[in-house]
Amino acid sequence: MPELPEVETTRRGLAPRLTDRRIETLVVRERRLRWPVAEGLETAVAGRRITSVERRGKYLLIGVGGERRLLWHLGMSGSLRVLAQPPPPQPHDHVDLRLAGPTVLRFNDPRRFGSLHLVDAAPEQHPLLAGLGPEPLDRGFDGEWLYGRARGRRIAVKAFLMDGATVAGVGNIYATEALHRAGIHPSRPAGRIGRGRYHRLAQAVREVLEAAIAAGGTTLRDFTGSEGRPGYFRQDLRAYGRAGKPCLHCAEPLRERRIGQRATVWCPRCQRL
């Protein structure tokens, strides 16, 4: 499910409801996530106070005192919800973070591609975060960065853009959308794109992510924010999921093929190879 806008939507929903709250207990019903949830995680966070809710790429970082943070990834199908009156756990409700009072932060993830770690210090050096590229909405990300990173690369620009080392948090939906907005063919080798077009691409990435965050993210089937509401950016998607439909810019029918095992949609007129 979630790319950067969906994780950011989750973060914004969680922050005011979790910050300064005390963790009563952590309950792990299913440890077999992307990586096994460490034994002893429960006792390590019990009784601690939540100090912050941050995001890096598609990762959520929940500060639990000192330098310690829970590092949470939602995978393809995960969601986190705050429940003031939690119903009995349903299938795939793998983790509950119980706060003082009846409130529960509940993690549901049918495919179990998500993950949960405890990071003791210096989260940016954690193996899962160390190789990440810049945040796309921060200053370190621009056309110059993309251009430099792409030197000598023959990989399709779409796969290049989805590589977390290039830029953090851009997945299949928003890579598809940004390339359409920037007028760049997704199969074009990354190293054969000039500075000017990379500046356009970086701008398109920022614009589409900001618009998606403003809409509460994209819900294809099962994403919900922390309040259980879907995101509304799906209706603003111009390329993703619109194969065969007319390009909203030039009316040419959009095409679809797989790049790196991921469905890729583009306009053969606006996005020349």
Add this chain to the structure above:
DNA sequence: ACTGGATCCTGACTGC
């Protein structure tokens, strides 16, 4: 060093 492919897992959907 890069690159493409296989892989983890469940559920929804399609076509026979």
Add this chain to the structure above:
DNA sequence: TGCAGTCAGGATCCAG
């Protein structure tokens, strides 16, 4: 109605 095959928002690992 049932069953097999395909696909899905991610990201690591491995062989070539």
